[in-house]
Amino acid sequence: MSIAEIKNKERVINELLRFIRKVLVEPEISDRALEIARKHFDEKNAELMIAEELSSTTNVKIPLEQSDADRLFLELLIDVVRDEKALY
Template sequence: MSIAEIKNKERVINELLRFIRKVLVEPDISETALEIARKHVNDKNAAVLIADELSSTTNVKIPVEHSDADRLFLELLIDVVRDEKALY
């Protein structure tokens, strides 16, 4: 593994840690994110729609150019909602 790959993984981990801290301080973000994901999970470009609405309604800001950590978070959010729907 190259130094650049290691640095990128460290950056992604640090970004995710900052996000997790934000969610722990403001637990309402989690429920809001899930509600938004439920609304857009089946839409074309669901990740973009979720990111845009989450950025406009919470203090979680996901830029137009999604980072690796942003993509991981959005994929996880979509997976959680799909798993939720599979249970019913």
């Protein structure tokens, strides 16, 4: 693994840790994120729509130019909602 790959993975991990801290301090973010994901998860541009609504309604800001950590978070939200839907 190259130094650049290691640095990128460290950056992603650090960004995810900052986000997890934010959610732990403001747990309502998690509920709101899942609510938004439920609304958009099966739409064509689900990730973009979720990111836009989450950014406009919470203090979680996901830019148009999404980082790897942003994409991982959005994928996770959609996976959780799909798992939730599969249970019913």
